[in-house]
Amino acid sequence: MTEQHSSAASGSPFDDLAATVQVAEPLASHTWLGVGGAAEYFCEPISVESLAAIVSRCHEQSIKLRVVGGGSNILASSDGVAAMVVSLAAPAFCGITIEGQTVRVGAGAKLVHLVSETVQAGLSGLEDLVGIPGTVGGGLVGNAAAHGSNLGQRVHSVTVMLPDGSTEERVREDIAFASGWSSLDGVIVLAARFELDSDDPGRLTKRMQKQWIVERSEQPSGTRAVAMMFKDPVGTTAESLISQAGCRDLCVGGASVYATHANYVVAEAGCPSSDVKELLEKVRGVVRERLGVELSPRIRVW
Numbered sequence: 001m002t003e004q005h006s007s008a009a010s011g012s013p014f015d016d017l018a019a020t021v022q023v024a025e026p027l028a029s030h031t032w033l034g035v036g037g038a039a040e041y042f043c044e045p046i047s048v049e050s051l052a053a054i055v056s057r058c059h060e061q062s063i064k065l066r067v068v069g070g071g072s073n074i075l076a077s078s079d080g081v082a083a084m085v086v087s088l089a090a091p092a093f094c095g096i097t098i099e100g101q102t103v104r105v106g107a108g109a110k111l112v113h114l115v116s117e118t119v120q121a122g123l124s125g126l127e128d129l130v131g132i133p134g135t136v137g138g139g140l141v142g143n144a145a146a147h148g149s150n151l152g153q154r155v156h157s158v159t160v161m162l163p164d165g166s167t168e169e170r171v172r173e174d175i176a177f178a179s180g181w182s183s184l185d186g187v188i189v190l191a192a193r194f195e196l197d198s199d200d201p202g203r204l205t206k207r208m209q210k211q212w213i214v215e216r217s218e219q220p221s222g223t224r225a226v227a228m229m230f231k232d233p234v235g236t237t238a239e240s241l242i243s244q245a246g247c248r249d250l251c252v253g254g255a256s257v258y259a260t261h262a263n264y265v266v267a268e269a270g271c272p273s274s275d276v277k278e279l280l281e282k283v284r285g286v287v288r289e290r291l292g293v294e295l296s297p298r299i300r301v302w
């Protein structure tokens, strides 16, 4: 592990807080790719107060803080991650409540649960996003998108935690959403409120099921050790550019391009994160050289 904080050896800087903190928690089991070393510190806080205590301690002691959602868009370094990694998987962060056309959801809730609950309640606006893995928090930070819809479109407001542990509400007008990006990067997303439209639950369910089938047919099957490599450039898809550039068969060590859906990387068990990183650079370089297009990485490298 790089840049270890010296206090780890003599007890963690979080010992006096009412939170369970793991030291040297393997991150492979928290990410889809299943590669990578350990997080220096890891915590699943059970309440906002407990999270705030962790966050402000990190701020005071200059310990880097990262959030893992579903881990479907993270490549963790095999050298380890010198940071406190928090997961908002506890029930306090995963609730979904629906009142009329207003939906309040915790950042740790799975996006697929949010979509299916809103569809069952006869609310439209999120059904196109049904097959996207991960959490609402991760989806908001990266503005998850599919079939012409994106998560940011239906946001009314987002509750965030700042580095000092305080919370604030950000309304839609104060948040920028773009392709594969939002201005929520850099804060902790705690919860969001969406305003949706009323529709017929039967019709919505059919539409959701159709999108689910389409989305699954566009994803690698038979393995979970995958990640989406690049964002789609305006007017085209990363997959078509990668194919046109002849990168479908590229591999580096245990990491290879998934030939059928070429914007995915697949990692073999035990593959070092550097193989995945090198493969991404290789694909990017070939696309640049042959097609003159600069692909922008989607996956977050830790």
Ligand SMILES: Cc1cc2nc3c(=O)[nH]c(=O)nc-3n(C[C@H](O)[C@H](O)[C@H](O)COP(=O)(O)OP(=O)(O)OC[C@H]3O[C@@H](n4cnc5c(N)ncnc54)[C@H](O)[C@@H]3O)c2cc1C
Pocket (backbone or CB within 6 Å): 032, 066, 067, 068, 069, 070, 071, 072, 073, 074, 088, 107, 108, 131, 132, 133, 134, 135, 136, 137, 138, 139, 140, 141, 142, 143, 144, 145, 146, 187, 188, 189, 190, 219, 220, 226, 227, 228, 300
């Ligand atoms: C098979 C497959 C299919 C995919 N299909 C799509 C698709 O159709 N469309 C699409 O847009 N993406 C797709 N993705 C990419 C990925 O699923 C999305 O980007 C997803 O929204 C990531 O959510 P997550 O919870 O897994 O985030 P993570 O991978 O856990 O994290 C991603 C980033 O968000 C940050 N983050 C997570 N939660 C929070 C929080 N609460 N507060 C602050 N920061 C947070 C993390 O720190 C990290 O920087 C796909 C990925 C895979 C593997």
